[in-house]
Amino acid sequence: MTTDALVLDAAAQDLLFREAHTANTFTDEPVSEEQVKAIYDLIKYGPTAFNQTPLRIVLVRSAEGRERLVQHMSDGNKAKTAAAPLVAILAADNEFHEELPTLFPHFPQAKDVFFSERAVREGAAALNASLQAAYFIIGIRAAGLAAGPMTGFDAEGINKEFFGDGDHSVLTVVNIGKPAEDAFYPRSPRLSYDEVVTTV
Template sequence: MTITSSPTDHIAIDQQAQDLLFREARSANTFTDEPVGDDQVQAIYDLVKWAPTSYNQQPLRVVLVRTPEARERLVSLMYDSNQAKTRSAPLTAIMAADCDFHENLPSQFPIFPQAKDVFFADPAVREESARLNATLQVAYFILGVRAAGLAAGPMSGFDSQAVDREFFPDGKSKTLCVINIGRPGENAWWDRLPRLPHTDVFSTV
């Protein structure tokens, strides 16, 4: 099948919004010292919490790192290449998956009893589902940060087990990533790497 229309012809949001969320958005590596307030974080979450997850589960748990003492605890657990930018970011969020999310499943969901008592009775099944769906929520959160006019710098370079012990001592949550948040600073961007074309990703059966 030959595609003759422009891809942007089929996108409901305008070009400016497309650029803000996707085309011009980048993962920031430096930030200004402009603070990111709790009201901004709440506005971001109140937007992205409506995005879909399986069984409407909401396993994402977030620790906002604000105090100098907590920041140094986190920085010490980051890999060397991530330490300086984590130390200087105005806000850092530790994003984790709550493996006991099933305790908060909505009781009005049509298959709630089966989901809670059968599907998620196995801790291994719960953890797999928690990690998948919390990762979806992390992706939605990054888009929400961009929608708020801020930049996100997600990182996976850290000792995840040590971060779990330090910031989620109850043992229920597993850290997925750490995100620096703020206004992009000087030389914030690395060169953009290429993306796979549509033809390399999609097949039709």
């Protein structure tokens, strides 16, 4: 079903949402650096508080890097993470506030006014990097690729293995590529508009 209430054409609606699924298997077609750069250059404009960009992305391309990552994935995610054409580790940079004077020039003192406390920074980083992670998944779909985001992993292990500075917190690991024929599980139901939306 499409709707005339949306400006986005029906094909784009389907590509980004209605026909898009989380992918579990992929073809062996590689995902290029140019594709990932194009995805990021699109999604970096998604809104965040104070234009903060706490999301950090580690692209796992090498066999050695893949082995380091797979050992921290849950058993149900090991095989598909090992086989995906590209895997991205999405993390929140808890020291993102150091960039705020440049990213939010209208209020350069925001860095010190709002984010001087570590706990506040961590909360802001987690929320806004999660928003960016969602934009990243939509960007992957916009590139004609499929995403397989996962949270089944040893977060502490990945944080130490790939960051090691105590300033980054992994949010999700995303397998990326062209979906294979058996990539998708059947569509699960969603709540309806009337179940979600109230008007006051």
